[in-house]
Amino acid sequence: MAWSVPDRGSYRAAILWTLGSDHSATTRAVANAFLISAFDRSSGRRAWEFDLAAEGPFSPVHEKHNLASPSPVTDGERLYAWFATGQIAAVDLSGKLVWKKHLGAEYGPFEINWGHGSSPVIYKDYLILLCYHERSSYLLALDSKTGAVRWKADASTGETSYSTPLVVEVGGKTEIVVNSSAGVSGHDLSTGARLWHIAETNRFPVPTPLVRDGVIYTSRGYRSSPFMAIRPGGKGDVAASHVPWKVTSGAPYISSLVNYDGLIYMMGDVGVLSVVDAKTGERLHQERVGGVYTASPVAGDGKVYFVSEDGDTIVVAAGRTPRLLARNRLNARQLASPAIAGGRLFIRADDALYAIGK
Structure with missing residues (x-):
């Protein structure tokens, strides 16, 4: 272990590691506030911290969830942190506020069973926010520099999602892919209008889609989760025309897939x-390796990493028949997805942030 940093607050968001060349960032919830923290990657020293006063209404959340579950993102100039009240803040890379908004106050409370879970997505100067909740469902694009609304695309009332959208470039156009309770759909980046869809109901769509070599891969989440490959660029119902393959069950309830060198690991x-x-x-x-898993896997340097809720990190050699290389234990619950940067594995547990490696 290179270092560990004890910390306070509720942990679920994944770690953001691209804050410049040497900082990692996290978000968390404490009493009456949301905190954005930046750490020096080499030493674990806290570089800065920004406090955002928590403003309700506050929706109930699952025991494995909290109001700071969405992961932060950066475009290299600003960091964007979104919270389950609907509050979003953009800060510069020194931790100073650039702009903030409260979508829950502007468009209605963020009411969804277990609490909001979708993370923001940055694409060029668009900040894309998936707000699919029980009372109000919409896809929103903000100007990342100012926070001004570019467009708001309403979905069907009651359409829900805990997933984070995916941006895909195809044929000179750009689509936003959404995994929701109604199915999987593609939307126009410039307007939010729905371009294509695959109808398939699912009560709790949590996993986030990924793209590799121009193909979208996603699982749907919930019990006996189906998973599939999708070609983007379609129109209307594309279930029969743009789905090269689909497996009807077997993917995780919560965690997302990872595609590494042409193989999908879950x-x-x-x-x-x-x-x-x-x-x-x-x-x-x-094969059964044991444990309970919420976090999504990560891969690099010929290895795939899985972290269990019990504190185990499972390391396997990538391949058609993966080989178990290590099972390492941290005495802390791990719900957030890990991150790889600079030859180190960063793990976020309930009580601390850990850097594993030399």
């Missing part, structure tokens, strides 16, 4: 590791 909620061929959807390998 860890089931109760510790079943699966490897799938990304071209065909064929399951190549499956």
Whole structure:
């Protein structure tokens, strides 16, 4: 272990590690405030901290969830942090406020079973926010420099999502891909209008889609989660025309897939590791490694990393038949997805931020 930093507050958001060349950032909730913190990656020293006063209404959240679950993002000039009240703040890379908004106050309370979970997405000068809640469902694009609204695209009343959208470039156009309770859909970046959809109801869509070599891969989440490959660029109902393959069950309830060198890796909620061929959807390998998993996996340097709620980090050699390399234990609950940067693995636990490596 390179270092660990004890900290206060509620942890669920993943770590942002691209704050310049040497800082990592996290968000968390404490009594009456949301905190954005930046740490020196080499030493763990706290570089700065920004406090945002928490303003309600405050929706109930799941035990594994909190009001600071959305992960922060950066465009290299500003950091954007979004919270489950609907409050969003943009700060510069020294921690000074640039602008802030309260979507819950402007457009209605963020009311969704278990609490809001979607993270912001930055694309060029668009800040994209998925607000699919029980009383009000909409996709919103802000100007990242000023916070001004570029467009707001309303969805069907009651359409919900805990997932983070994905931006995909295809054929000279750009689409926003959404995993929601109604299915998977693609939206025009310039207006938010829906371009295509795959209708498939799901009560709790949590996983985030990914794109690799021009193909979208996503699981739907919830029990016996289906997962599929989708070609972007379609129009209308594309279930029959733009889905090269689909597997009807077997993906995790919460965590997302990772595609590494043409193979999809996933860890089931109760510790079943699966490897799938990304071209065909064929399951190549499956084995039980044990544990309970909420965080999404990460991959790099020929390895795939999974962190369990019990504090284990499972390291496997990537391949069609993955080989277990290590099982390392931290005595702390781990719900947030880890991050890889500068030859180190950064893990966020309930009580601290850890840097693993030399």
